[in-house]
Amino acid sequence: MPRSVLLNTHVGILPSGFGKALLRNGRTMKKIEAVIQPFKIDEVKQALMGIGIEGMTISEVRGHGRQKGHKEVYRGQEYNVDLLPKVKVEMVVPSERAQEVVKALSEAARTGKIGDGKIFVYDVAEAIRIRNGDRGDAAL
Numbered sequence: 657m658p659r660s661v662l663l664n665t666h667v668g669i670l671p672s673g674f675g676k677a678l679l680r681n682g683r684t685m686k687k688i689e690a691v692i693q694p695f696k697i698d699e700v701k702q703a704l705m706g707i708g709i710e711g712m713t714i715s716e717v718r719g720h721g722r723q724k725g726h727k728e729v730y731r732g733q734e735y736n737v738d739l740l741p742k743v744k745v746e747m748v749v750p751s752e753r754a755q756e757v758v759k760a761l762s763e764a765a766r767t768g769k770i771g772d773g774k775i776f777v778y779d780v781a782e783a784i785r786i787r788n789g790d791r792g793d794a795a796l
């Protein structure tokens with residue numbers, strides 16, 4: 657019996673929290689979401705391309721961390737406002753690549769100053785390529 661069929665059969669009896677992220681092929685995926693300084697986006701993109709990451713979503717966002725109400729420098733200017741421009745980078749990758757991505761991303765995004773940003777890692781239940789119905793990590 658193929659491994660995928662065996663895993664499907666047994667998903668129902670796995671402890672909760674484990675089965676949810678288990679794909680038909682037995683592999684799991686993680687979403688890595690990073691909020692970084694806008695001027696770091698090119699360096700971060702290069703670092704991610706350098707380790708073979710292909711799909712990603714990038715958005716312009718605004719946010720604040722724990723220095724809410726304190727001054728932070730953006731493009732040489734000090735801002736008093738508590739929501740500063742940031743860039744959000746989102747990628748879904750096979751779980752076994754997640755730590756490598758976090759490392760490349762944090763090294764490329766770090767200046768060592770406040771406001772460098774944050775990385776959040778999530779379990780991903782499913783991915784589907786709309787064009788042809790590929791699922792799981794085959795869809796990444």
Ligand SMILES: Nc1ncnc2c1ncn2[C@@H]1O[C@H](COP(=O)(O)OP(=O)(O)OP(=O)(O)O)[C@@H](O)[C@H]1O
Nearest residue numbers: 691718719720721722723742769770771772773774
């Ligand atoms: N707990 C959080 N939840 C969601 N977004 C966050 C959180 N913390 C930070 N962010 C986002 O990350 C951006 C950068 O956060 P920042 O690096 O200033 O975090 P910090 O905890 O204040 O760390 P540091 O002391 O290094 O500045 C924020 O502007 C916000 O968009």
Ligand SMILES: [Mg+2]
Nearest residue numbers: 721722723771
């Ligand atoms: Mg901060």
